[in-house]
Amino acid sequence: MSASEADERRALLHYVMAARRAIAELRPAQMRLQNLPTAMSQMGLIVETTESAANQIMQAVDEIMNARDELSPPAYRSYVEEKCLVVLEACSFQDITGQRITKVVETLLTLEDKLAGLSGLLDEEQAVEPEPAPEGDAVLLNGPAMPGEGVDQDEIDKLFA
Amino acid sequence: MAVSKDMSILIVDDYKTMLRIVRSLLEQLGFRNVDEATDGKSAFDMIAARPYGLVISDWNMQPVTGLDLLKRVRANASTANLPFIMVTAEARTENVVAARQAGVNNYIIKPFTQAVLKQKIAAVLGEF
Secondary structure, three states, X not given: OOHHHHHHXXXXXXXXXXXXXXHHHOOHHHHHHHHHHHHHHHHHHHHHHHHHHHHHHHHHHHHHHHHOOOOOHHHHHHHHHHHHHHHHHHOOHHHHHHHHHHHHHHHHHHHHHHHHXXXXXXXXXXXXXXXXXXXXXXXXXXXXXXOOOOOOHHHHHHHHO | OOOOOOOEEEEEOOOHHHHHHHHHHHHHOOOOEEEEEOOXXXXXXXXXXXXXXXXXXXXXOOOOOHHHHXXXXXXXXXXXXXXXXXXXXXXXXXXXXXXHHHOOOEEEEOOOOHHHHHHHXXXXXXXX
């Protein structure tokens, strides 16, 4: 084996070992079996919690509106105060969902950090084919626009004027 | 033309919270006959089964989206002229243009107020 071949093999060995280390640091099994399922559970609970809170608030508001013609003014005032407390209590969902979202963000930041280390080792342009782009009307399903993106109601109204 | 408060309205959204909000707003506006569907497919089945005066639909639903529902409604001779309002968080110009081309009568961006809902219904059906 020539000296240049030996250098090439050493460089290749270092590259493979670095890639293995980067992959190991990703802890793929832990990510797959623990971190990502936990994050998905947290997201599911966020949906449930916000739905439950919204229902409690809407229920209280519906009851307030429906009772306005059924109670005397003093009784209605007391009733409204009681229902306002229900609304306030339901708003505690923001604290709980905030904590859950923080956990999910932590998982994503960890994953991003580890993937950054791995992508530094790989030439992604030579990697597998790019993800297929959505086709047809699917390209229109982008979900809520980020601040500064999209059009507002006034601009839409002009299109329908 | 006067809008009848007895007119049947179908609201379509995959989020039950949103259905409840729209229903409450419509009931506060005096509309008494409000039906609900949670996806485009069941909505189309309901539209085919009974006459509605207005459809208020979300866009982003599976497996049949609000845009698909709109296209099916417009493609069916018996429902081609059914008033249809899209209520959605999809707020890009290309979305509005695609909905317009598909024949939507008006377009509301979430979140919205009762005043906006009332204004758009009036724009489509006439003052009430």
